[in-house]
Each structure stands twice: as C-alpha cells, then as structure tokens.
Amino acid sequence: MVEGKKSINFLKGMLCLLPAIVLLGIFTFYPIVNTFLMSFKEGYNYLITNEKNFESWGFGNYVKLFSEGNNFPKYLINTMVIVFVSVPVSITLSLLIAVALNSIKPLQRFLQTIFFLPYVTNTIAIGMVFSVMFESHQGLMNTLITSLGGSSINWLGGNTQAVLIGEGIFTHPFFNAQWFTSMIVLLAYIVWNSLPFKVLILLSSLQSIDKQYYQAAQIDGTTKARTFMRITVPLLSPQIFYLLITSFIGAFKEYTSVVAIFGDNAQSVGQKNNMATVVWYIYQKTKEQSLSGYPQTSLAAAGAVILFIIIMIFTAINSYVSKKKVHY
Amino acid sequence: MWILILCLILVVIITKIKENHHNIERCVDGKNFYETVDETIKREKSQKVIRYVISYSFLIFFALFMLLPFYWMIITSLKTEAEISLLRPTFFPKEFAWENYKYVLSAKYQWESSGKIGSFDDFQARFDLWRYMYNTLVVGVISTIGTLVTTVMAAFAFSRIKFPGREFLFTLFLATMMVPGEMMVITNYITVTKTAKDIFGITGIDSYWAMIVPFLISVYYIYLLRQNFRQIPNELYYAAKVDGTSDLKYLIKIMVPIAMPTLITITILKLMGSWNAYVWPMMITRSADKRLITTGLRLGFSDSEGRSVQGRQMAAAAVVTAPLLIMFVLLRKYIMRGVSRSGIKG
Structure with a gap:
C-alpha cells in the first residue's frame, strides 16, 4: 500500500481511476439511471432537443407492454420456456458428462478438448450451421430421421409437406405446432452452446474432490448411484448453484442464438416473430421507429427494466436457497 | 432428441437393476451373505466393465453431438451446388469443390461470378471478407490497447494506493456487473447517435469510434487484474521505494511483468470478443463497408x-x-484461465 498523505494519495488514486470513472460514468452509470427514468416517460421522443420532449411521468409504457395487441408477454413466455428447459437440461447433461469424464482414464484429455470446442466458436456462424442441419426439406436431421423410417419434420417452417411435432396439442395461434417444432431446434442449439462452460467448471471441481470420501464409501459397500447422490452432488453443490445462477441470467438474455438460426426477425418461415425473446424485443424497439416516426425507446427501456427486475429476483432466490442448501 | 432421452432412461434402468440385484445379494437371511474373495473380485470386475462401457458410449455419443455441426459445416462447404441440391444429402463430398472458398475469400471472384455487372469499384460484394477483417482488426486492436491501459491504471489504484472511498468505489464498480447490458445499450444508442451529434457534431452511425469507445473499459478485467496485483508482496514495493523508484516506474517495471499472464488472457478474450461482437455493431452500422x-x-x-x-x-x-479454433489450439492455457473464472463469453 502506498502510505503517506491522504490528500496526495486521493489525488493519485483519482488520477489513475480517471479514465475508468469517465468511461463508466458515460457508458454504464448514466445509462442505468437514464434507462430507468426513460421507462417512466410517456410519449418520450429523444429526437427532440428541448426540455419537454415527453408528455408525462407514469407507468404508461409498462401498461402498454402488457396491453392487448402487444406481443411482449408472448416473448416473455418464449424466454421463460428457454430458461426453464435449457438450464435444467444442460446442467443435468453437463453433470453426467463431467462425472463420466472423470471416471475414465484413456482418451480423457482428448474428449475434454472436444467438449470444450463449442465455447470458442462464433455463435452466429454455428447457428447458421444449425439452421442448415435442421433445414426443413432435406437437411441432415431430416435425412437421418427418414433413413430411420420416420417422416420429414418441418423444423424451421417452409415445407408444407413435412410433419410438425406437437400438432393437435399446440393450437394457440402463436404457440402453435410450428412454434413447438422450431423451439426444439433453438433449445438444442442453446444446450449445445452452453454445455462446454458447465462441463469445464464441474470437471475441474470434481477433480479436486478428496479421493478418501470415495474410498470410505467403497469400503462400506455403497452403490455407485448412492455415492453419486450422497457424495458427489453435495460436494459439487456450490459449483452447481453458481452455474444455476449464471446460466439462468444467460438464458434470460438469450438473443444471439435466436438471430443466428432464425434471422433478424426471429421467426420460422410463415410465422411472425414466433421465436422472439425479451432481449430481441428490447433491441428491436431501440432501433425501430413507429409509423408516425416516433422512437420506441421508452418501450425498450420498460422491457429492459422488467428484465432487470426478473434477473434480480432470480439471483436473490438462488442465493437465498444456496445459503440454506449448499453444504460442503 | 429421442435417442438422447432413451439413452438416459436406459442408464437409469441399468443402475436401478444393478442396485436391486446388489441388495438382494447381500441380505438373503444372512446365510448366503459371504462370498469368497474370488467371487467378489469377479463381480467387481464385471461391474467395472459395464460401467466403462456405459461411460464411454455416453461420452462418445455426446462428443459426436458436439462435433456434428463442425463436421457438417466443413462437408457442406466443400460440396458443389449440384451435390447440395441432391434430394438425399451425401455425408462426404464426391469431389472437393474449392469454389465456395474462392467465392468467400475474394470479392473480385464474387463480382466475376455475378456476371461482371458494372465496374468492380461499384460492385457491392455479398461477403467482403478482407474488408470486414480489416474493420474488425481496427476496432479490436484499438479497443484492446485502450482496455489494457484503463484496466492497468484502475487495478493499480484499487490494489496499491490507499485513499478514502476506495472500497466503496470498487463495490460500486462491481455492482454494475449485475445489471444486464441491455439497459446500457438503449441509452448508449441514443448517446452515440443523438447526444454526440448535439455536442460534438459527429454521429456514431457507421463510425469506428462508436464501436470502440464504449468498450474501452471492463469492470470484470479490472477485478481480475486487481486480484493479481494484490498477490504481489508489499516488500517489493518498499524495496523499490527505498531505491527511489517512482510509482509509475514500479508499475511498469515490476507489476506489469509479474501480471503478464493475466494481461495476455485479457488481450485474447478481448480480441475474441471483438471477433464475435454482434449486437452493438449491428445497431450502429448501416453501410456495408463498415x-x-x-x-x-x-x-x-x-x-x-x-x-x-x-x-x-x-x-x-x-x-x-477457423481463426478462433486456431487461437484456441495455440493459446489454450490462457483462454482456460480467464474462462474458468468468468461466466462471460468474450
């Protein structure tokens, strides 16, 4: 520590922090406050440069988000589906993969590298590969299915001869069978994309578990399944909870993978924005101007604040539960 | 998908059966409880073999799932247009067609294959790789250098200089990591397109600076480097002070070299981040050559x-x-180091 006169140190510290404070001030602190305020400005038009560029303060934008005719609630449901399916699936899978990887000797490093590969790739590029693989006419997946005796599936829309999964069950005009079928592709991609990081974290903490626990269990004649549930999972619980929190947050902000597979409008062929998420809505409204030339940024801000609140609630619940349940 | 679920169910069933079998074996009236050592060894061996078979088949199945997109990408990129439009896609190209790569790598070839309409200078390439690469490098390199400077300075202040309000400021910095970036994007969009125009008379649309300046700082990297700086013992600092070294010289000559691995990690992650950047560049570029x-x-x-x-x-x-994979192969150590401590991509 630099010791000496407090005032000189304060100056020195501030000098060193000056670039950071200025940049964070303009591009982080100010935006947080401004976006929050913006979400309460009704009829706000940032293009007008004078004092009164909005009509009044109020909850108008939030009301608008949830009013009849606005698709935001649907996008919120889409996001929830992504969160509550992809996170449990990917965490369970990565746990199984990590345990299996930890139990083998030959090929371990090789397989480990393979499982880490998706992490260093470009989300857009591989998303485009997925859309080619799941192509509705004769993509790779449909070829595999038909050669196994099934019939082609209309994964991404656009092939009226092909089958849709969940027909008859999903009859809602928005959440229809096409929505369900396309959602499977999206979820597969999100899981594919999120496995590597989880496997890496779980494997490295598995390798640091003391072997004595397992030896003791072995002497007592405990079955493998019981060892897994009673020793491995509890000892990994801090990492599992850490992964739960980070991947919940990540899944709530899903955007790039949607755009990568379904294009900028986030839709399967013949549908309208049926794969859109909350973040997609936010970005769309940031760029978009309504027909009367009015910017929609206030709606985007309201959406972002809702996202922020949801994420906060989840983080709070998770850390509350983890304090109670996580144990070494 | 279904194969996957079936596989899981199978694993569960097998373990359940084994468990039951095991229990029955152990408690038949306490009479047949004892098994000879040979039997035990034999039983455990066979169990081990089963376990290995399950583990390996499970892992190999998912490894294939991981590799499939890469395989399909390469295979498809090497097929001719005629082969791609076959009713039944082939799993290996009949003949390698490098034409696709030629098309992607050269804007001139795109112009030629589109029938040479107009002059080449006016031609709007579909995918002008070298142009985009140049843009990405300009944005990536400048923002990386800028980030390194701001990060080193901030981390030095947070770890070495003692001043009132330091911990508070650091907590405030860290707290911003909890706020989703989407909240910032909305206002930043207004800032670079409107406010900058009002104040400086320049618009951020289609400009390099708008893609660089907001990313000259990263709280996460400051945190990472601060942790590293704090591990350097104070004695080193006092020794340098006794020798009459200035703070700046100490920072550059001692602290930066010691923290080099972390700085390399930051550089790599930052460059990869610019390579993968999508949302922000998409918002503020309109013309194709930016x-x-x-x-x-x-x-x-x-x-x-x-x-x-x-x-x-x-x-x-x-x-x-490809460049990302090459980078990963060569610099694996540094990438893993940063990754295992963050949940943030890029």
Whole structure:
C-alpha cells in the first residue's frame, strides 16, 4: 500500500481511476439511471432537443407492454420456456458428462478438448450451421430421421409437406405446432452452446474432490448411484448453484442464438416473430421507429427494466436457497 | 432428441437393476451373505466393465453431438451446388469443390461470378471478407490497447494506493456487473447517435469510434487484474521505494511483468470478443463497408434463399470460425484461465 498523505494519495488514486470513472460514468452509470427514468416517460421522443420532449411521468409504457395487441408477454413466455428447459437440461447433461469424464482414464484429455470446442466458436456462424442441419426439406436431421423410417419434420417452417411435432396439442395461434417444432431446434442449439462452460467448471471441481470420501464409501459397500447422490452432488453443490445462477441470467438474455438460426426477425418461415425473446424485443424497439416516426425507446427501456427486475429476483432466490442448501 | 432421452432412461434402468440385484445379494437371511474373495473380485470386475462401457458410449455419443455441426459445416462447404441440391444429402463430398472458398475469400471472384455487372469499384460484394477483417482488426486492436491501459491504471489504484472511498468505489464498480447490458445499450444508442451529434457534431452511425469507445473499459478485467496485483508482496514495493523508484516506474517495471499472464488472457478474450461482437455493431452500422466480421456474415447470407447458397454460406461460417479454433489450439492455457473464472463469453 502506498502510505503517506491522504490528500496526495486521493489525488493519485483519482488520477489513475480517471479514465475508468469517465468511461463508466458515460457508458454504464448514466445509462442505468437514464434507462430507468426513460421507462417512466410517456410519449418520450429523444429526437427532440428541448426540455419537454415527453408528455408525462407514469407507468404508461409498462401498461402498454402488457396491453392487448402487444406481443411482449408472448416473448416473455418464449424466454421463460428457454430458461426453464435449457438450464435444467444442460446442467443435468453437463453433470453426467463431467462425472463420466472423470471416471475414465484413456482418451480423457482428448474428449475434454472436444467438449470444450463449442465455447470458442462464433455463435452466429454455428447457428447458421444449425439452421442448415435442421433445414426443413432435406437437411441432415431430416435425412437421418427418414433413413430411420420416420417422416420429414418441418423444423424451421417452409415445407408444407413435412410433419410438425406437437400438432393437435399446440393450437394457440402463436404457440402453435410450428412454434413447438422450431423451439426444439433453438433449445438444442442453446444446450449445445452452453454445455462446454458447465462441463469445464464441474470437471475441474470434481477433480479436486478428496479421493478418501470415495474410498470410505467403497469400503462400506455403497452403490455407485448412492455415492453419486450422497457424495458427489453435495460436494459439487456450490459449483452447481453458481452455474444455476449464471446460466439462468444467460438464458434470460438469450438473443444471439435466436438471430443466428432464425434471422433478424426471429421467426420460422410463415410465422411472425414466433421465436422472439425479451432481449430481441428490447433491441428491436431501440432501433425501430413507429409509423408516425416516433422512437420506441421508452418501450425498450420498460422491457429492459422488467428484465432487470426478473434477473434480480432470480439471483436473490438462488442465493437465498444456496445459503440454506449448499453444504460442503 | 429421442435417442438422447432413451439413452438416459436406459442408464437409469441399468443402475436401478444393478442396485436391486446388489441388495438382494447381500441380505438373503444372512446365510448366503459371504462370498469368497474370488467371487467378489469377479463381480467387481464385471461391474467395472459395464460401467466403462456405459461411460464411454455416453461420452462418445455426446462428443459426436458436439462435433456434428463442425463436421457438417466443413462437408457442406466443400460440396458443389449440384451435390447440395441432391434430394438425399451425401455425408462426404464426391469431389472437393474449392469454389465456395474462392467465392468467400475474394470479392473480385464474387463480382466475376455475378456476371461482371458494372465496374468492380461499384460492385457491392455479398461477403467482403478482407474488408470486414480489416474493420474488425481496427476496432479490436484499438479497443484492446485502450482496455489494457484503463484496466492497468484502475487495478493499480484499487490494489496499491490507499485513499478514502476506495472500497466503496470498487463495490460500486462491481455492482454494475449485475445489471444486464441491455439497459446500457438503449441509452448508449441514443448517446452515440443523438447526444454526440448535439455536442460534438459527429454521429456514431457507421463510425469506428462508436464501436470502440464504449468498450474501452471492463469492470470484470479490472477485478481480475486487481486480484493479481494484490498477490504481489508489499516488500517489493518498499524495496523499490527505498531505491527511489517512482510509482509509475514500479508499475511498469515490476507489476506489469509479474501480471503478464493475466494481461495476455485479457488481450485474447478481448480480441475474441471483438471477433464475435454482434449486437452493438449491428445497431450502429448501416453501410456495408463498415460491417464487422460477424455482422457481415449474418447480413451477407439470409436463410430465405434456400439451398443454392448453402455451400458458400458454410464456407463463410468456416472462415469465421477457423481463426478462433486456431487461437484456441495455440493459446489454450490462457483462454482456460480467464474462462474458468468468468461466466462471460468474450
């Protein structure tokens, strides 16, 4: 520590922090406050440069988000589906993969590298590969299915001869069978994309578990399944909870993978924005101007604040539960 | 998907059966409880074999699932247009068609193959790789250097200089990591397109600075480097002070070299981040010649064109993915180091 006169140190510290404070001030602190305020400005038009560029303060934008005719609630449901399916699936899978990887000797490093590969790739590029693989006419997946005796599936829309999964069950005009079928592709991609990081974290903490626990269990004649549930999972619980929190947050902000597979409008062929998420809505409204030339940024801000609140609630619940349940 | 679920169910059933079997074996009236040592060894051996078979088949199945997109990308990029439009796709190209790569790598070739309409200077390339690469490098290199400077300075202040309010400020910095970036994007969009125009008379649309300046700082990297700086013992600092070294010299000559691995990690992650940047560049670029590599890839190939462009599309995807994979192979150690401590991509 630099010791000496407090005032000189304060100056020195501030000098060193000056670039950071200025940049964070303009591009982080100010935006947080401004976006929050913006979400309460009704009829706000940032293009007008004078004092009164909005009509009044109020909850108008939030009301608008949830009013009849606005698709935001649907996008919120889409996001929830992504969160509550992809996170449990990917965490369970990565746990199984990590345990299996930890139990083998030959090929371990090789397989480990393979499982880490998706992490260093470009989300857009591989998303485009997925859309080619799941192509509705004769993509790779449909070829595999038909050669196994099934019939082609209309994964991404656009092939009226092909089958849709969940027909008859999903009859809602928005959440229809096409929505369900396309959602499977999206979820597969999100899981594919999120496995590597989880496997890496779980494997490295598995390798640091003391072997004595397992030896003791072995002497007592405990079955493998019981060892897994009673020793491995509890000892990994801090990492599992850490992964739960980070991947919940990540899944709530899903955007790039949607755009990568379904294009900028986030839709399967013949549908309208049926794969859109909350973040997609936010970005769309940031760029978009309504027909009367009015910017929609206030709606985007309201959406972002809702996202922020949801994420906060989840983080709070998770850390509350983890304090109670996580144990070494 | 179904195969996957079936596989899981199978694993569960097998373990359940084994468990039951095991229990029955152990408690038949306490009479047949004892098994000879040979029997035990035999039983455990066979169990081990079963376990290995299950583990390996499970792992190999998922490893294939992981590799499949890469395989399909490369295979498709090497197919001719005629082969791609076959009713039944082939799993290996009959003949390697390098035409797709030629198309992706050269704007001149794109102009020629589109029938040489107009002069080459006016030609709007579909995927102008070198142009996008140049843009990405300009944005990536400048923002990386800038980030390194601001990060080193801030981390030095937070770890070495004692001043009132330091811990509070650091907590405030860290707290911003909890706020989703989407909240910032909305206001930043207004800032670079409108406010900058009002104050400085320049617009951020289609400009390099708008893609660089907001990313000259990262709280996460400051945190990472601060942790590293704090591990350097104070004695070193006092020794340097006794020798009459200035703070700045100490920072550059001692602290930066010691923290070099972390700085390399930051550099790599930052460069990879610019390579993969999509949302922000997409928002503020309008003209095609200011696209970065990822936005260029997305905008150059839309999905609605059917299968005729798939080969070129996959070749472009492969070209964008390749540098990342090469970087990963060469610099694995540094990448893992940063990754295992963050949940943030890039």
